[in-house]
Amino acid sequence: MPPKGRIEVKEIICKGCGLCVDACPQHVIILAEDRINAKGYHPAELSLDGCTGCGICAIICPEAAITVYRQVAPAKENQ
Amino acid sequence: MARQLMKGNEAVAEAAVRAGLHAYFGYPITPQTELLEYLSRRMPELGRAFVQAESEVAAINMVYGAACTGSRVMTSSSSPGFSLMMEGVSYMAATEIPVVMINVMRGGPGLGNISPSQADYNQSVHGGGHGDYRQIVLTPGSVQESVDLTVLAFDLAEKYRINTVILSDGSIGQMMEPCELPEMQPLRGVSTEPWAITATMGQREHRMLSSIYLKVSDEEKTNIRILNRWRQIEANEVRFKEYYLDDADFAIIGFGSAGRVALTAVRQARAEGIKVGLLRPITVAPFPVQQVAELSKRVQGILVTEMNGGQMLDDVLRIVKGNCPVEFFARLGGVVPFPDEILSEIHRIAKGPLSVDVDPRSAWLDRMAAIVN
Amino acid sequence: MTSQPITEQVVYQRPEALSDVNTHYCPGCTHGVAHRLVAEVIDEMNLRDKAIGVAPVGCSVFMYNYMDFDFVVAAHGRAPAMATGIKRCLPDRFVLTYQGDGDLASIGMAEIVHAATRGENISVIFINNSNYGMTGGQMAPTTLPGQKTTSSPLGRDVEQQGFPIRVSEMLAKLDGASYIVRRSLHDPKNIRQAKKAIRTAFETQVRGLGFSMVELLSICPTNWNLTPVDSMTWLEDHMIPYYPVGDYKVHPAVAEMKI
Numbered sequence: 001m002p003p004k005g006r007i008e009v010k011e012i013i014c015k016g017c018g019l020c021v022d023a024c025p026q027h028v029i030i031l032a033e034d035r036i037n038a039k040g041y042h043p044a045e046l047s048l049d050g051c052t053g054c055g056i057c058a059i060i061c062p063e064a065a066i067t068v069y070r071q072v073a074p075a076k077e078n079q
Numbered sequence: 080m081a082r083q084l085m086k087g088n089e090a091v092a093e094a095a096v097r098a099g100l101h102a103y104f105g106y107p108i109t110p111q112t113e114l115l116e117y118l119s120r121r122m123p124e125l126g127r128a129f130v131q132a133e134s135e136v137a138a139i140n141m142v143y144g145a146a147c148t149g150s151r152v153m154t155s156s157s158s159p160g161f162s163l164m165m166e167g168v169s170y171m172a173a174t175e176i177p178v179v180m181i182n183v184m185r186g187g188p189g190l191g192n193i194s195p196s197q198a199d200y201n202q203s204v205h206g207g208g209h210g211d212y213r214q215i216v217l218t219p220g221s222v223q224e225s226v227d228l229t230v231l232a233f234d235l236a237e238k239y240r241i242n243t244v245i246l247s248d249g250s251i252g253q254m255m256e257p258c259e260l261p262e263m264q265p266l267r268g269v270s271t272e273p274w275a276i277t278a279t280m281g282q283r284e285h286r287m288l289s290s291i292y293l294k295v296s297d298e299e300k301t302n303i304r305i306l307n308r309w310r311q312i313e314a315n316e317v318r319f320k321e322y323y324l325d326d327a328d329f330a331i332i333g334f335g336s337a338g339r340v341a342l343t344a345v346r347q348a349r350a351e352g353i354k355v356g357l358l359r360p361i362t363v364a365p366f367p368v369q370q371v372a373e374l375s376k377r378v379q380g381i382l383v384t385e386m387n388g389g390q391m392l393d394d395v396l397r398i399v400k401g402n403c404p405v406e407f408f409a410r411l412g413g414v415v416p417f418p419d420e421i422l423s424e425i426h427r428i429a430k431g432p433l434s435v436d437v438d439p440r441s442a443w444l445d446r447m448a449a450i451v452n
Numbered sequence: 453m454t455s456q457p458i459t460e461q462v463v464y465q466r467p468e469a470l471s472d473v474n475t476h477y478c479p480g481c482t483h484g485v486a487h488r489l490v491a492e493v494i495d496e497m498n499l500r501d502k503a504i505g506v507a508p509v510g511c512s513v514f515m516y517n518y519m520d521f522d523f524v525v526a527a528h529g530r531a532p533a534m535a536t537g538i539k540r541c542l543p544d545r546f547v548l549t550y551q552g553d554g555d556l557a558s559i560g561m562a563e564i565v566h567a568a569t570r571g572e573n574i575s576v577i578f579i580n581n582s583n584y585g586m587t588g589g590q591m592a593p594t595t596l597p598g599q600k601t602t603s604s605p606l607g608r609d610v611e612q613q614g615f616p617i618r619v620s621e622m623l624a625k626l627d628g629a630s631y632i633v634r635r636s637l638h639d640p641k642n643i644r645q646a647k648k649a650i651r652t653a654f655e656t657q658v659r660g661l662g663f664s665m666v667e668l669l670s671i672c673p674t675n676w677n678l679t680p681v682d683s684m685t686w687l688e689d690h691m692i693p694y695y696p697v698g699d700y701k702v703h704p705a706v707a708e709m710k711i
Contacts, residue, residue, distance in 0.1 A: 140537070
């Protein structure tokens with residue numbers, strides 16, 4: 001099982017440039033066409049399951065708008 | 080402290096060192112270079128910063144950076160070099176930081192020559208750099224005065240967070256005279272001024288110093304703050320010297336070297352019984368407006384003498400407002416007047432007649448035709 | 453199998469040295485990436501308290517709004533001179549300039565060359581996006597042959613307008629320079645390498661080893677008339693062949709550093 005992760009996009013500073021959408025190896029980020037932020041941009045968001053928390057979107061993001069989390073496997077006891 | 084024989088440029092350099100100069104940045108140019116050379120030895124000896132920059136443009140921007148740290152910093156140059164420095168001069172004025180600059184003026188415009196001149200009066204007093212700003216301009220007439228004004232320049236620059244210029248010239252920079260140097264002041268540590276850029280060291284919020292005010296209302300406020308500060312400086316910092324003016328029928332006004340030559344002529348005229356005196360502005364910015372105005376109401380005529388084409392003359396005329404006739408005499412382009420020449424002018428003026436309707440510059444140019452051709 | 457609470461680790465978060473504000477940069481502009489990398493390295497090295505930045509004239513003139521440490525703003529091209537003045541007065545502070553290609557390679561060429569040759573102990577981040585961004589996309593010293601800009605509308609004609617300047621190669625010839633490298637910001641791999649180079653540059657200064665500069669190939673989608681994604685491709689296809697990524701000067705003392 002690949003690791004499971006998620007991202008949080010700070011919508012207020014996202015400029016909808018789409019670099020993260022293009023860079024995401026899992027193709028699970030989209031620009032939210034249904035809404036705009038205060039600056040008038042469609043912010044990026046996680047659209048599908050499959051985020052591995054690899055952090056590539058955050059590395060390319062010019063606004064440092066993305067926080068990336070990855071699940072830590074629970075401690076395996078008695079196995 | 081004992082008096083010692085020193086060259087003007089070197090005396091200024093040592094005075095600055097003793098005033099606590101932390102860093103010096105400059106570029107060679109005659110007739111100022113001894114100042115740079117002296118500090119290239121003296122500053123490292125004391126563990127202080129000295130950089131011979133790649134140009135006057137770089138030198139003034141190094142000064143700009145160093146001054147932002149709240150350290151005592153200085154540069155020196157001569158006329159063409161100062162033209163190059165005007166970029167930094169304007170930026171520093173806008174950033175409201177204390178800086179001392181020494182201009183050992185030479186003949187111009189252009190490359191000109193390396194002889195003494197006072198032709199950068201307008202550049203120093205009325206701008207030179209872009210935008211609305213003012214700066215304090217001090218004009219020494221001797222080596223000793225150069226020393227004293229250098230120490231004062233640092234204090235004034237810091238008191239008002241303003242550019243302060245010592246407007247000297249090639250003769251004062253190059254001459255050797257006995258002078259008394261000030262006591263050595265200890266070098267200050269890292270500045271604790273509330274504006275200084277010293278890194279937060281985890282002790283405070285971060286700061287910024289800049290000359291940019293993109294919001295026009297902020298820029299207007301800054302301009303007005305600078306002008307109001309200048310009003311304070313005009314009220315408190317006017318400096319001048321008066322000689323034989325108490326009973327004078329005629330007054331000469333001249334600064335720096337021209338004022339010094341005029342004093343010799345005034346003494347000779349007094350010996351002949353002519354009641355003439357001298358007003359020698361020490362600060363040409365702020366200008367001794369009140370003193371000139373009062374003088375114009377009690378003398379029969381004023382002679383302005385300069386080593387330029389009448390740059391201060393225009394300021395005097397604006398103050399005199401026709402109260403009395405104003406005459407003008409100058410040598411320029413690197414030529415220094417002899418006391419005899421000014422004495423002849425005193426004779427001419429004492430003989431009269433004088434008129435407020437004569438354009439003094441035009442009349443002087445007519446008289447110069449005979450001298451120059 | 454008993455259910456365990458799922459725990460998460462933060463893989464990436466905004467660096468602390470970056471102020472929590474919106475930038476004025478256009479969408480996709482890699483100034484943002486460069487700022488972020490600078491802030492990340494400042495955080496990693498604990499340099500924020502002793503850092504003083506010198507902002508240039510150009511798009512990044514407002515950098516002081518985005519960095520949570522002391523800043524001054526230089527006149528156009530004069531950042532290395534200003535940084536020299538600061539560093540000579542406060543030698544134990546960390547002094548950084550951040551300059552664009554018009555600023556550094558045109559009007560400020562004398563200042564950068566002489567700061568490098570003096571071995572001035574400062575670090576320079578040099579953004580090469582092959583045009584003057586702030587004034588609206590004019591030809592820069594780094595504009596490629598044939599590249600169209602608002603002041604070379606038919607494409608840069610090298611007969612008339614000369615050739616682009618390869619700044620890293622040029623500065624690498626100076627004995628005074630200690631660390632001169634070029635990196636690119638066009639994909640995550642290159643961005644990671646850029647960050648490593650910035651770290652090495654900053655370590656060079658902190659260890660008193662002298663002048664360091666990292667040239668960063670960057671995009672300018674607005675003035676290139678391309679989307680951010682297409683700009684990244686354009687950079688890779690056109691800029692990297694002319695401006696190869698690489699280490700142009702690494703002083704042995706820098707090469708020996710253990711980071």
